[in-house]
Amino acid sequence: MRRWFRDSAHLIRPALVLMAALVVFLAIRTAIVPKAFGQYGHYRPGALDLVRQHPIAFAGQDACLMCHDDEAKARAAGKHAHVACEACHGPLAQHADDPSAHVPKLPEVANLCRRCHEQDAAKPHNFPQVITAEHSGGAACNDCHKPHNPHL
Amino acid sequence: MDISRRDLFQIGGKILVLASVGATLEQITGAAPPGEAYRMADHWWGMLIDIEKCIGCGNCVRACSKENNVPQGYFRTWVERYEIEDEAKPPRVESPNGAIDGFPPSTRTDLKSFFVPKLCNHCADSPCVQVCPVGATFVSPDGVVLVDQTYCLGCRYCVQACPYGCRYLHPETNTVDKCTLCYHRITQGLTTACCENCPTGARQLVDFKNPQDPIHEILRTQMVQVLKPYMATRAKVYYENLDGAVR
Numbered sequence: 001m002r003r004w005f006r007d008s009a010h011l012i013r014p015a016l017v018l019m020a021a022l023v024v025f026l027a028i029r030t031a032i033v034p035k036a037f038g039q040y041g042h043y044r045p046g047a048l049d050l051v052r053q054h055p056i057a058f059a060g061q062d063a064c065l066m067c068h069d070d071e072a073k074a075r076a077a078g079k080h081a082h083v084a085c086e087a088c089h090g091p092l093a094q095h096a097d098d099p100s101a102h103v104p105k106l107p108e109v110a111n112l113c114r115r116c117h118e119q120d121a122a123k124p125h126n127f128p129q130v131i132t133a134e135h136s137g138g139a140a141c142n143d144c145h146k147p148h149n150p151h152l
Numbered sequence: 153m154d155i156s157r158r159d160l161f162q163i164g165g166k167i168l169v170l171a172s173v174g175a176t177l178e179q180i181t182g183a184a185p186p187g188e189a190y191r192m193a194d195h196w197w198g199m200l201i202d203i204e205k206c207i208g209c210g211n212c213v214r215a216c217s218k219e220n221n222v223p224q225g226y227f228r229t230w231v232e233r234y235e236i237e238d239e240a241k242p243p244r245v246e247s248p249n250g251a252i253d254g255f256p257p258s259t260r261t262d263l264k265s266f267f268v269p270k271l272c273n274h275c276a277d278s279p280c281v282q283v284c285p286v287g288a289t290f291v292s293p294d295g296v297v298l299v300d301q302t303y304c305l306g307c308r309y310c311v312q313a314c315p316y317g318c319r320y321l322h323p324e325t326n327t328v329d330k331c332t333l334c335y336h337r338i339t340q341g342l343t344t345a346c347c348e349n350c351p352t353g354a355r356q357l358v359d360f361k362n363p364q365d366p367i368h369e370i371l372r373t374q375m376v377q378v379l380k381p382y383m384a385t386r387a388k389v390y391y392e393n394l395d396g397a398v399r
Contacts (some may be wrong), residue, residue, distance in 0.1 A: 037287075040290075040292070040293050041290055041291070042287040042290065043287045043288070043289075043290035043300060043303075044287070044300055044302075044303060047290075047298060047299075047300035047301075047302070047303070048192075048292060048298070048335075050300070050301065050302065051298050051332055051335045051336060052335060052336045052339055053336065054220070054332075054335075054336040055336075056219070056336065056337060056340075056342070057218050057219045057345070058215060058218075058219055058337075058342075058345050058348050058349065060342045060343070060348055061348070082351070082352075082353060083351040084348055084349055084351070086215075086348065086349060087211050087215075087348075087349040087350075087351050090218070091215075091218050091219065115209045115210065115211075115253075115254045116207060116209045116211075116351060118254075118257050119257060119259075120207075120208065120255060120257045120258050121258045121259055121260050121261045121265055122208060122233050122234075122235070122255070122258055122265035122266055122267055123207045123208065123267075124204050124205060124206075124207065127207050127352070
């Protein structure tokens, strides 16, 4: 038995150094790992709030409908009933928050309709499509169609 | 007042028990969950995409990049156009600039062609999460794969690990960026920017924990599929009417 403890003196110092290193490691670790880390999984729960703080750009059509009754009625009566306002008008959350401070520019009709309605063999066949150049004869689409209710 | 040794030990013991109960309570309740009304445990988010409704207009790509300030040339969602001439050969796939401006019209009516919108599949067993060395990417309690921008080292392991190619290194922050399923919107009762702006309803946000969600009926009655099911990632973006050639 005594054989094991003979010549053990030289082990004490390295053991102390290791212990000290362990304590320092644990101290640093507790200091820098956020308290709630691991609450939901191996990550920082604060990250969820960080992602949620991102500002909203598209208000969503329910917001538009509160103020723009005429357009809402016109759209509901036509084939664009399920096309969201901002799908054509672009992101308008700032306008919805403060209408007079951010008056939106109206969409460019020349490009707008073409994106959805230009004929393409890959489109579903029941979707209304036209070869725009032939169909309009160069006129703007809204010369004949009203954008909110495109039926003539 | 006279306090005996016995009293002292009794009071001390009570204080100790109360303090430890308080400490564990604080540990359990800990950081407040995001939002007051929104309960993460009540949701399990995913998406449903109907190929037969997609017109390839690129509205979703534009909306996503505006909503999330996606840097130019990078995409959190994009649309591919498939053209299949011969089932035995690989299909022709194109996505000019992610389809942010739609597609140049195709006139090939002699072959099978269709659009496939793609985005992060928000896998429940996600390979990207498994490889992260620092816990910077994770599946949230409501089923959304997110990145902690303050923890990410930019090592790109997850970019490599994603079987769907849905992650990129943000050129300015040098951290990994990806679709958040518009986490800032869906936790406030709005739908995602891409679903909001889809004119045909080809893309639909779904909540698997909402018993009223139409997804349950669709999963029961329609033919649906996820991308690369053999990867066993438990992807939560379901596709209706998807051709087998799509990868």
